[in-house]
Amino acid sequence: MAKAVVVVATVHFVLVLTLYQAIKDNERDYNSNRPARRLGYNNSPPHFDPLLESMERSLDKDTNESLQNNSTYLNDDGGVNITYRIMVLFPFLDVAPKDGFIDYNEMEFWIVHQAIDRLNYRTKMALELHDKNGDGLVSFSEYLPHITNKDIEGENKRRGPAGWWYDQFKIVDADHNGLLNFEELKDFLHPEESTIEKIQEWLVKDEIRQLDYDNDHKLDWMEFEMGAYDAYMNYIALETKGDEINVPSEEDVFAMLDRDQDDLLDWEELIPFLQYLNPGEVQRAKYYTRSLIDEADEDGDGKLTVHEMINNEQVFYNAFYLHTKESDEKIRDEL
Numbered sequence: 564m565a566k567a568v569v570v571v572a573t574v575h576f577v578l579v580l581t582l583y584q585a586i587k588d589n590e591r592d593y594n595s596n597r598p599a600r601r602l603g604y605n606n607s608p609p610h611f612d613p614l615l616e617s618m619e620r621s622l623d624k625d626t627n628e629s630l631q632n633n634s635t636y637l638n639d640d641g642g643v644n645i646t647y648r649i650m651v652l653f654p655f656l657d658v659a660p661k662d663g664f665i666d667y668n669e670m671e672f673w674i675v676h677q678a679i680d681r682l683n684y685r686t687k688m689a690l691e692l693h694d695k696n697g698d699g700l701v702s703f704s705e706y707l708p709h710i711t712n713k714d715i716e717g718e719n720k721r722r723g724p725a726g727w728w729y730d731q732f733k734i735v736d737a738d739h740n741g742l743l744n745f746e747e748l749k750d751f752l753h754p755e756e757s758t759i760e761k762i763q764e765w766l767v768k769d770e771i772r773q774l775d776y777d778n779d780h781k782l783d784w785m786e787f788e789m790g791a792y793d794a795y796m797n798y799i800a801l802e803t804k805g806d807e808i809n810v811p812s813e814e815d816v817f818a819m820l821d822r823d824q825d826d827l828l829d830w831e832e833l834i835p836f837l838q839y840l841n842p843g844e845v846q847r848a849k850y851y852t853r854s855l856i857d858e859a860d861e862d863g864d865g866k867l868t869v870h871e872m873i874n875n876e877q878v879f880y881n882a883f884y885l886h887t888k889e890s891d892e893k894i895r896d897e898l
Contacts, residue, residue, distance in 0.1 A: 608851040609677040609844065611879040612648055616681060645876045653869045664866040671852040678848035682756060686749040700742035703732045706751075727769065734765050755843030763837060767830040770840045781827040788813050795839040801850045855879065 610616045656665045656673045690699070693706045703710075707728065714725035735750040735757075736743060743751055750757045754766050774782055774790035782791060792813045799810055811819070820832050838846050859867055859875035872879065 609674055609681055609848050611674065611677070611855070612652065613677060613680070614648065615880075616677065616684075620684065645880050646873050649872050649876060649879065650869060653872065664868060665872075666866045667852065667856055670856055670867070671849055674848045674852045674855070675845055678844045682749060682753055682844055686745060686752055689752060690745060690748055700744055701748055702742050703729060706732075706743075731762075731765060734761050735759075753843060755841050756845055763834060764830060766841060767833050767837055770837075771830060771833065779827075781829050782833070783827055784817060787817055787828060791833075791836065791840055792816060794841075795836070798839050798842065798850055801853045 610619075653665070654661075656669050657663065659669060659672075689706075690701060693701045695705050707725075710725045710728070715729045716726075731754060732743070732751060733739075735747045735754070737747060737759075750759065750762055754762050757763065757766075768780075770791075771780060771782060774786050776786055777783070795816065796810070817828070820828055820836060822832055833840065842850070855878060856865065856867065858878045859871050861871050861874065
């Protein structure tokens with residue numbers, strides 16, 4: 564009996580480690596498509612199941628005690644019971660109305676909630692890590708102690724990431740006291756999520772800086788087509804469900820944004836385009852919601868039943884599903 568318990572616990576822990584590595588690999592795959600220029604930038608979509616986030620956090624804290632005490636998602640043979648997890652979660656999503664279906668709005672509310680929870684958790688962890696004197700506030704030198712005044716004062720707008728991070732720090736410091744509280748730190752780590760106009764201005768100017776080859780602080784047609792429109796296409800395909808007929812051309816999008824018709828796009832004209840240039844985790848969660856519904860909706864009614872979700876469980880547990888199936892035999896061999 565004791566040996567069986569040890570085996571199950573060992574299988575459990577190995578599976579958790581496999582999932583954790585799968586999550587990290589999945590994040591690296593997403594991040595490889597675009598440089599992670601910002602301190603809190605994360606491109607991977609939020610987990611559908613909050614249990615996966617909980618598992619990841621437990622391992623980040625170097626403890627598996629809470630995981631070992633929670634076996635409700637394990638089969639008798641130690642495997643993850645994804646079917647059970649979907650059945651448990653379904654009623655929590657099916658609420659408005661509670662009709663046995665999960666529509667887009669219900670799924671979006673759930674996924675966006677997971678994204679916001681992850682943002683808040685990461686901000687909380689960053690505050691705890693960098694708040695050296697325990698006052699609940701973080702200074703620039705506390706967060707980035709390796710950056711010197713010489714780094715910050717470098718060559719103007721081409722001074723590299725140190726200068727841009729310092730500019731960003733000053734912008735999110737709403738009360739101008741040189742310290743960031745929780746909300747200000749969240750804007751610093753995740754400026755894509757902020758609704759503050761000055762932060763959005765900084766963000767758009769930063770995007771222009773990445774694409775502006777002639778250094779005129781604006782995007783001409785070629786710069787827009789080669790950089791900004793490509794980013795737009797990544798997300799508009801989800802909005803139009805792959806219907807290319809309804810996707811505006813480069814010319815149409817450029818003309819729509821170019822309000823003064825000078826054949827150049829300045830930062831103010833690009834503000835409405837920010838959700839495509841650099842979507843934050845919340846905006847990305849909305850795109851992710853659309854893809855979940857589209858991939859699992861077997862009868863095309865725009866809603867999901869619990870059976871459709873179970874039949875397409877790999878859609879909702881993609882990171883775990885792909886990696887654990889490949890490593891099942893290896894785990895058994897190691898035992």
